[in-house]
Amino acid sequence: MNATFSQAENRGQLQADYTNPYGPFVAAFLPPGFSIIGDLDINLKKKQTGEVRFATNRFGGFEGLLGAFYTDERTDYLTKLTSFLSNGAVAPAPIGNFLTSDTQSTYKEGAVFANGTYYFTDAVDIGAGLRYATNKQNATLSSTGLIGRNTPPNFVDFEDSSTTYQVTARWRPNSDLTTFARYATGYRPGGPQTNPNPPTGTPTTFKADTVGNFELGVKGLALDRRLRFDASVYHIDWKDVQLNGLFNGLLLVANAGRAKVDGAEAQLMYQPSAAMQLGANLGYNNARLTEVGTSTAAFLGAAPGDRLPGSPKLTAALFADWYFPVGNDMRASLGATLRYQGDKVSSYSNSVLNPSFKMPAYALLDLRAGLEWSRYSLRLHLDNATDKLGYTSYTTNKVAAAQTSLPSNATVTTPRTVSLVFGADF
Incomplete structure (x- = not known):
């Protein structure tokens, strides 16, 4: 038997300038130099999670596992947009409170699951698993202000359940090679719409989305066990896809329809000697x-x-590491990784x-060097050595179609970074 329990609380605060997207709506009523500042307060008041598992010893050709899971989460998401005059004072009513939006929600989920594996021979086995989960959610939605609804709080309740399963067959023709085929399903719970000011006609809840994933793979050792390889191909059917968008600067979730994902992954690691290690990773994903x-369209x-x-x-990704002795009791290393993203x-x-x-x-190049002696280590990292600029996300998020000159926001790769790490084993 194995049991775990955890509890977490955290609070995040973010401030952003919304003058560009929202300013044109109030520019005629405020003197020049005004601003609209947004304060976002994301408060996870409580998250309690517990799980218990009972695993069997193998008897005959069978081994299994039974378990239960539970989580209780309470969150408060407060968004406040305030109009300020050029001297820093809050603008007079009704423009000062541009928007105050609050979403308080709870999420409770309970699940039971069972897994089992039957070994027909040492080379062939089939495993299967089943999980049933049910969740209850509620949300209290309210908004006030110039673009808020200024209506009594809206209470939304939601209940949902889902059954998922997986089946895996493995064949090991020899001790250095394993092949497998797997079909597995999964889901993300639906829930209440957390936007208190959605477009007219928008549903107050959204459905769970589900996936079915079929995968074929192989992994093993070759070249006198100096080469390790792991490769797979997969196909995913995704139904009732949950897509996120923004309406009046607030999140809106909708079920879009269906998606398909076809892909392949491969990992290679070659060790020509005890002093050198070479590797490569490759992934293809057509989603x-x-x-x-x-x-939704x-x-x-x-x-x-x-x-x-x-x-x-x-x-x-391509990587290489070289280890060599320095003196009698010290080992040094040099390494590099080249990472590519399409x-x-x-x-x-x-x-x-x-x-x-x-x-x-x-493509980003990372370099590293290290020293190890006794129970100590010293490692020097030079990440993004060529100081390459790459986009990791990009968004405009206009609030009106007529806005043609709104600045966009982008996040970029971390610039060239040097770090020195000293470690000791105890």
Whole structure:
């Protein structure tokens, strides 16, 4: 038997300038030099999670596991947009309180699960697992201010359940080679809409989305066990895809339709000697929408055939490490990693409020050196050695289609970074 329990609380605060997107709506009523500042307070009041597992010893050709899981989460998401005059004073009513939006929610989930494996021979086995989960959620939504609804709080309740399963077959023709085939399902819970000021006609809840994943793989050793390899291909069917968008600067979730993901992954590690290690990783991921609901298409601008935003088709890495003695009791090392990420899109093809931008591919070079002696180590890292600039995300998030000169926001790769780390084993 194995039991775990955890409790967490955290609070995050973020301040941002919303003058550009919202300023034009109040510019005629305020003197020059005004600003609209947004304060976001994300408060995880409590998260308690527990799990218990009972594992069997193998009897005959069978071994199994039973378990239960529970989580209780309470959050408060407060967004406040305030209009300020050029002297720093809050603008007079009703413009001063541009928007105050509060979402208080609870999420409780309980689940039971069982896994079992039957070994027909030492070379062949089949495993299966089943999980049933149910969740209850509620949210209290309220908004006031110039663009708020200024209505009594809205209470939304939601209940959902899901059954997921997986089946895996393995064949090990020899001690250095394993092949497998797996089919597994998964889901993300639905829930209440957390936007207190959504567009007219928007549903107050959204459904769970589900995936079915079929995978074939092989892993093993070769070349007198100096080469390790691990490769797989997969196909994912994704139904009722949950897509996020912004409306009046606040998050809105909608079920878009269906998507498919086809991909392959491979990892190689070659050790020609005890002093050297070479490796390579390669990933291909073709993720695209195949069906889109009419309302979602109108709101997010998504269309069948669109790539899923933020998902590069190709990723790759090459790395090498060399170890050599220095003196009688010291070992040094030199290493490098070259990381590549293919291009990706930031949004959907027909999005009006967040036009799509193709973020170019980029490659980053990381260098490292180290010393080890006794129980101590000293490591020098030079990450992004060539100081390459690459986009990791990009968004415009206009609040009105007529806004043509709104600045965009982008996050970029970490610039060249030097770090020195000293360690000791105890």
